Amino acid sequence: MSILVDKSTRLLVQGITGNEGLFHTQQMVAYGTNIVAGVTPGKGGEWVLDGKIPVFDSVRIAAEATGANTSVIFVPARFAPDAIYEAADAGIPLIICITEGIPVQDMMRVRSYLDQKHIRLVGPNCPGLLTPGEAKVGIIPGDIAIPGNVGVVSRSGTLTYEVLYALKMVGMGVTTCVGIGGDPINGTSFIDALGMFEADPHTEKVVLIGEIGGTDEERAAEFIADQMTKPVVAFVAGQTAPPGKRMGHAGAIVEGGSGTAADKIRAFESAGVRVAPHPEAIPEMLA
Amino acid sequence: MKLHEYQSKQILSKYGVPIPAGRVAATAAEAKQIAEELGGRVVIKSQVLVGGRGKAGGVRLARSAREVEELAAEILGMEIKGLPVRKVLVDEAANIETEIYLGITNDRSARKPVMMASAAGGVDIEDVARETPEKIVKVHIDPLLGLRDYQARDLAAGIDLPRNHWRSFGQIASALWQAYLNCDATLVEINPLVITAEGRLLAVDGKMIIDDNALFRHSDLAEMRDLDIEADAEIEARKYGLSYIKLDGAIGCMVNGAGLAMTTMDIIKLFGGEPANFLDIGGGASADKVKAALRIILADPNVKSVLLNVFGGITRGDEVARGILSALSEVKTSVPMVVRLVGTKAEEGRQILADANLITAESLVDAARKAIAAAHGA
Numbered sequence: 001m002s003i004l005v006d007k008s009t010r011l012l013v014q015g016i017t018g019n020e021g022l023f024h025t026q027q028m029v030a031y032g033t034n035i036v037a038g039v040t041p042g043k044g045g046e047w048v049l050d051g052k053i054p055v056f057d058s059v060r061i062a063a064e065a066t067g068a069n070t071s072v073i074f075v076p077a078r079f080a081p082d083a084i085y086e087a088a089d090a091g092i093p094l095i096i097c098i099t100e101g102i103p104v105q106d107m108m109r110v111r112s113y114l115d116q117k118h119i120r121l122v123g124p125n126c127p128g129l130l131t132p133g134e135a136k137v138g139i140i141p142g143d144i145a146i147p148g149n150v151g152v153v154s155r156s157g158t159l160t161y162e163v164l165y166a167l168k169m170v171g172m173g174v175t176t177c178v179g180i181g182g183d184p185i186n187g188t189s190f191i192d193a194l195g196m197f198e199a200d201p202h203t204e205k206v207v208l209i210g211e212i213g214g215t216d217e218e219r220a221a222e223f224i225a226d227q228m229t230k231p232v233v234a235f236v237a238g239q240t241a242p243p244g245k246r247m248g249h250a251g252a253i254v255e256g257g258s259g260t261a262a263d264k265i266r267a268f269e270s271a272g273v274r275v276a277p278h279p280e281a282i283p284e285m286l287a
Numbered sequence: 288m289k290l291h292e293y294q295s296k297q298i299l300s301k302y303g304v305p306i307p308a309g310r311v312a313a314t315a316a317e318a319k320q321i322a323e324e325l326g327g328r329v330v331i332k333s334q335v336l337v338g339g340r341g342k343a344g345g346v347r348l349a350r351s352a353r354e355v356e357e358l359a360a361e362i363l364g365m366e367i368k369g370l371p372v373r374k375v376l377v378d379e380a381a382n383i384e385t386e387i388y389l390g391i392t393n394d395r396s397a398r399k400p401v402m403m404a405s406a407a408g409g410v411d412i413e414d415v416a417r418e419t420p421e422k423i424v425k426v427h428i429d430p431l432l433g434l435r436d437y438q439a440r441d442l443a444a445g446i447d448l449p450r451n452h453w454r455s456f457g458q459i460a461s462a463l464w465q466a467y468l469n470c471d472a473t474l475v476e477i478n479p480l481v482i483t484a485e486g487r488l489l490a491v492d493g494k495m496i497i498d499d500n501a502l503f504r505h506s507d508l509a510e511m512r513d514l515d516i517e518a519d520a521e522i523e524a525r526k527y528g529l530s531y532i533k534l535d536g537a538i539g540c541m542v543n544g545a546g547l548a549m550t551t552m553d554i555i556k557l558f559g560g561e562p563a564n565f566l567d568i569g570g571g572a573s574a575d576k577v578k579a580a581l582r583i584i585l586a587d588p589n590v591k592s593v594l595l596n597v598f599g600g601i602t603r604g605d606e607v608a609r610g611i612l613s614a615l616s617e618v619k620t621s622v623p624m625v626v627r628l629v630g631t632k633a634e635e636g637r638q639i640l641a642d643a644n645l646i647t648a649e650s651l652v653d654a655a656r657k658a659i660a661a662a663h664g665a
Contacts, residue, residue: 024601101500103500104393104473105400105471108393109431111398113431127600139600141630156545157546157547157570158542158543158546159550161600165629182545185398209546214395214396215395237546240534240552240556278553278554278652280650280652
């Protein structure tokens with residue numbers, strides 16, 4: 001069992017003929033993900049991966065032809081908001097946007113539109129989802145995690161891989177890993193993912209990986225204290241980050257004395273959540 | 288990207304916000320000429336991208352053209368918080384009766400823009416927010432609807448603005464929203480918006496920050512970037528699509544992904560070292576990018592060892608390894624390097640690097656410890 005993606009996922013890839021789209025389509029198919037279609041406007045009728053996956057001009061046509069129920073987006077930032085609207089208007093209920101660098105005002109409009117339609121977006125600027133042994137949707141390397149009972153939710157990309165890898169090294173497996181992305185405005189929050197893990201019977205414990213900026217970790221801490229029965233171990237990146245500097249992610253910036261790692265760690269600890277000193281310390285804290 | 292006051296005010300003026308007559312000058316003679324054209328009292332304001340210009344003596348009132356020349360010369364020679372003053376704005380001085388704050392920024396938690404007004408304008412609004420939050424009135428703006436007229440009226444009423452100014456305040460609020468929207472700003476701010484003795488509303492200061500991610504559709508704004516606030520290495524890094532921030536430690540870091548880069552810095556510190564920088568080579572970094580990154584790190588004379596931590600996803604270990612080899616063939620260095628490659632094509636990467644004289648590491652903690660030891664002259 002898992003959350004969001006599993007064996008029943010029928011995946012569509014938007015931007016499938018681009019460099020990154022194609023490379024990661026290969027990786028996802030090799031993992032066993034059921035990819036039913038790709039979309040690249042102007043390339044409808046072509047096939048990729050030696051004729052295995054049909055390419056369509058639009059999400060609507062692709063969804064009608066193949067019954068796709070999930071879309072993953074690999075298109076450049078300037079076209080990504082349109083790709084999200086297109087998937088939403090085609091009735092795709094779960095959209096995962098990997099694209100980095102989407103303007104924040106675009107994301108505010110996107111989020112507002114999706115909320116009205118009750119469509120779930122994961123990302124943008126995220127590594128996607130991995131349900132080990134069932135489906136890999138996005139760019140998380142498949143071989144760094146094994147099936148198990150730990151739910152993982154993270155704002156980061158490669159830092160998430162570190163944690164999955166550290167868990168695997170000691171034989172601990174994962175139900176689903178959810179990369180929610182590092183942007184200031186995203187589709188799925190920590191709280192959304194925590195709620196799904198709490199409801200998932202196979203998830204027995206949860207790892208939350210946060211970083212500086214915003215107040216999502218503080219709100220997650222409150223949610224854990226009020227609503228969760230399963231144990232949570234947290235890690236917060238950016239303790240050494242100087243304030244006022246943008247640390248790569250649009251989201252990872254400490255402004256006006258709030259959003260510091262120290263604040264977040266304090267919030268978790270006062271909510272009874274154990275905080276790991278570094279990612280490789282997480283497995284023994286879960287055991 | 289922050290804009291200067293004079294740039295922000297020019298943009299706001301284009302959208303219909305009333306600003307004082309004035310122009311920007313790069314020399315004292317120019318400043319004097321502008322003052323003569325304006326006549327009467329003027330304010331000379333240093334144009335640097337830091338707060339606290341007034342306290343530092345970078346904003347002065349002048350009564351005569353001669354005084355303008357003297358003060359402008361003085362201000363143009365100043366450094367404010369380490370930044371050289373290269374330009375001054377010479378503005379007609381306003382007869383200020385009341386100072387208001389009006390601004391729009393992004394509220395991350397609400398996932399909407401928020402417009403804020405306060406009757407306690409003119410001072411640091413963050414102080415007001417912390418000490419007397421009840422003095423700030425806020426309205427959230429639906430990003431699909433935009434600012435509605437009634438919302439501006441609610442703000443005017445909320446700060447007890449006399450009714451005779453409501454129409455003008457509404458026009459300014461609407462102009463501010465249009466500027467925020469059309470420039471992809473993350474902040475637009477008028478502080479203070481003053482009521483003059485003549486009974487007019489006037490924006491005597493203005494501030495805008497533009498979303499870096501949106502600059503692709505604002506080439507005119509992108510050209511306004513002031514490079515003074517960034518270290519040369521940070522500018523060089525941006526050319527290659529790298530995100531680099533110089534710090535004071537001895538261990539250079541090259542990592543893929545911002546979260547992992549910050550974590551690598553944190554672990555170095557946790558085990559007793561000090562990171563020399565933050566450097567994110569981003570997703571899918573090519574060999575060229577890696578080469579540029581290594582050059583930038585090694586250009587910092589404080590760097591005593593380098594820690595390369597790459598966890599492959601989009602980024603491929605073999606590409607990174609080729610970049611390292613290519614950089615090492617160009618930049619001769621005796622600085623020891625610790626390399627940790629995991630994930631996509633990591634094995635291929637390790638093979639490519641097998642003959643180079645590098646220290647390898649398995650785990651993050653192992654890598655940090657080795658880099659710290661190497662920096663201590665091991």
